[in-house]
Amino acid sequence: MVERTPVGGGSTRELIAQARERRDALESVEALMASATGTAHDVDNTIELTVDARGALLRLWLAPSAASWGPDQLGSLLVEVARVAQREAVQASYNLVALRLGEQATYLIEQLSGMPAPARNPADDPGITVEEFQRRRAERLRETRRRGHDGPAPAAEGSVEEDELATFDPATLRSDR
Template identity: 65%
Template sequence: MTEPTTKQLIETARARQDALAQVETLMAQATGTAHDLDNTIQLTVDARGKLLNLWLAPAAANWGPDRLGSLIVEVAQVAMQEATQASYNKVALLLGEDMTYLIEQLSGMPAPARAANDDTGLTVEEFQWRREERLGGRRTQPAAPTDAGDDVYDLDSFDPASLRSDR
């Protein structure tokens, strides 16, 4: 393999500089939305934590001021994690994984998908139960895990959105 010329090195450096200049814009465009389990609070924040939208159901007044305040903060933290991850996802598409990881380290805000205490996700049974619930189907408890020897696959109901990815 031949060594890059000085002209090629300069072009590469300029391309990286242009890409880095776009990082601020990409991160500013990322948003995250979250709600509480009872759907009484929903809010949207940007990747810096700026509140963009707050919706409260009339039933939110029943929580009382202290509980309502702490619940808003909890929901905002979840929305912030979503916004942070969305911003890193956009940056990774532009700069690549290694540069994005470096930005995470420099910012002191690692991507939520890299968190050591991250939830491992739903079981298939939990996912199917929640899917049925979302689609207005019957409300039954998740089925017990099936035996590994069962060759029953319901490919027609597979939802690719259930796959997790940190990028």
């Protein structure tokens, strides 16, 4: 005798509705990924370009001074700036897909496409971790409480830490999304 186990815990109509929602979401992936763009420029603001996640050039701006760079140097710079813009576009496309399909499905798409999300690149600078941020914040708060109402302690000459945590933006923490 064959044992039958329920698939999802809902009625047949609910399961069909869920399957249709997933199908519609998957069909929208191509459009979502195609809508993502990335823009980058060189450090001298000589070049600025916008590409889509596939690397198609959508917009190119060159400063008049770009003509003095010469074809080889300008070509190399264009390729490098386009590479940075494409990484931004790829990440933006996965961010959009993750909002629609969820993290697990997006990770599967990354694996199938062969283009992992740039935020997952282990060679990139990982930045400060949430744990490190929390530890530094706790230390700063303890120091503030210890000083009490005496006001701020004088900062050491040339100290980076005095401003580091006061101006830290948690939005700069690394995330896959």
